[in-house]
Amino acid sequence: MPSPQHLSILDYTYQLPEEQIAKYPLSKRDESKLLVYKDGSITDSAYKHLHEHLPADSLLVFNNTKVVEARLLFTKSTGGAIELFCLEPGDQYADITTAMLQKGKVLWKCLVGGAKKWKSEPLAKQIDYGIKKLDLQASMVERLSDYFLIELSWDDASLSFAEVLHLAGQIPLPPYLNRLAEETDKTTYQTIYARHDGSVAAPTAGLHFTDSLFEQLAAKGIEHKFVTLHVGAGTFKPVKAATLQEHEMHAEFIDVTIGFIEDLLANLHKTIVPVGTTSLRTIESLYWLGVKELSRKSLVISHKSVASDQSLVVSGQLENKEEMALYQWDAYELPQDVAAADALQALIDWLKEKKLDRLITKTQLLVAPSYKLRIAKAIVTNFHQPQSTLLLLVAAIVGNDWRKFYDYALANNYRFLSYGDGCLLFAPES
Structure with a gap:
């Protein structure tokens, strides 16, 4: 997987009219529009009909972080x-x-x-x-x-x-809303399933989910699980450098139980759909952390088989054998041929070896064009700012077609950014 370090951020921009930035949410969360993109085609829908567009064997992954004042x-x-x-x-x-x-x-x-x-x-x-x-x-x-x-x-x-x-x-509303937080934002800028204090921004794709929508998903047999990624202010940080090589990806805390990783391993055959970019970054980070652990073990074995430390070449992130964190370019520098099941099992084994029941660490994973999804098969997400790492993530999943459905959304009065509408994007079949 080639590194996206030399990508030009100017290739990932579009004109976003101020009037299409949603300053406030709809009164009924699940009535927000939902653009469905699959196999090159676009379908107009609404969040309340999400279950109609997902296979019955889907597993949704939500981020249950809670926005703090x-x-x-x-x-x-x-x-x-x-x-x-x-x-x-x-x-x-x-x-x-x-x-x-x-x-x-x-x-x-x-x-x-x-x-x-x-x-x-x-x-x-x-x-x-x-x-x-x-x-x-x-x-x-x-x-x-x-x-x-x-x-x-x-x-x-x-x-x-x-x-x-x-x-x-006070609730830290995104700067692009260009307004002061109001009392209602304490509720509306929070998912109904938020549990763990720590974010300075909401995982906004989840703002559209209601109890009735969860009931409809369950009635179809669609399961859901929760992870925690505490969203940092860096999520709003525009890429100001000419290329990604000069942009430092923000690091964010993830917190997942060993039980969740075991569930993920057992459900790899399903259509795994993270709700929001944070959920996607979390589950993809778990894969790469597992790859990192397998690489560490391989290096340790190689180290034992050679006479001198000088014979061992490792990347800077692998020198600390106790470290379990993910850095910006790890996903592009680590081995690319590890099966998802093997990576997740390695991570589970590491946690058991350390007698830990949960993994709490930081991820700096940058998902940008050339990135290949390892766990997720689709994503539910909002429409993102021009020249942002969130838009790069979308482009990594669907390729240049991101322009096709962004142009469509703009032309059909979709509401953009945190309080706006969203989309369900399926990655092409590999």
Whole structure:
């Protein structure tokens, strides 16, 4: 599989009129339009009819991450406004869940709006909740190139950081909506199955699913499973470099149980359909993590069979034999001929060897043209921004036909981006 490093991002753009960006969702989630693309043909439908377009042996994979109120607004003693956008926890925490459960204080990587106005004095705000008041304080620990490390502390040690954000923060709507978050966004910008706090953006393909739609899918025998990928702000990051080689793919936390990986292994014969780009990146990452483990074992065996370390050539990501994370170009540099069943089994064996019941790690997987799907057979997804890695993912699945159905959607008044309509895309039969 050739690397997409030299792809020009200018080849993945289109004109998106402002009036076709959905600023608000429809009142009934599953009445959003659904464009179905299969074998080169386009069908107009709606999410509430999704079950009609899926084979009975399908397995849907959903991302059950929960959007947190990641924007914190402070006012300086002099009256100036400072906004903290909480991106991800400090490196000392094993995962997002651990950091979200911290009580009393926590270290967080943040973007800071109005940073030039913030010298070194702590910021403070008071929040009324019930008959109580919460005092929240933010102190700058370190300025780094891409973010600030901030210590957030609060005076009610019974509250977790997730609870503090819920009381003090605002939902971080995507910047392209160009409006302030409203009270209704706390519900509408959240899937009905969201469970695990940690995302700063919703897995938006899932926003269209309702209880009645789940019932229709189940009635047809279509199963569903859940994974967790905490969506970072990098999902909105446009590719500004001329080629992908100069673009750093954002890394995001994934959290999956060994039981899910075993279920995935047992259902490889089915039509596996991730709902959303995050779900697709998660299950495809599991494949490559398994390949990475098989490669590590192979290298260890080779290492034992040679007289000197100088005879062993490994990539930088494989030198640490205990490491289980996925980097931007791994999928293009690792062995390409590993069966999905073998890769998933290797990952299961690794977890059992480590006596772990879940895998919590980071993935930087970049899915772009030349990428070959290993687990997924189709995807349910929204319409994405021009020159984005999300659009590149779509192009990787359907090739240049992405232009065909994007042009069709634009001409037929489909609503675009997070609160907009979506599509069901089937990968060509290999």
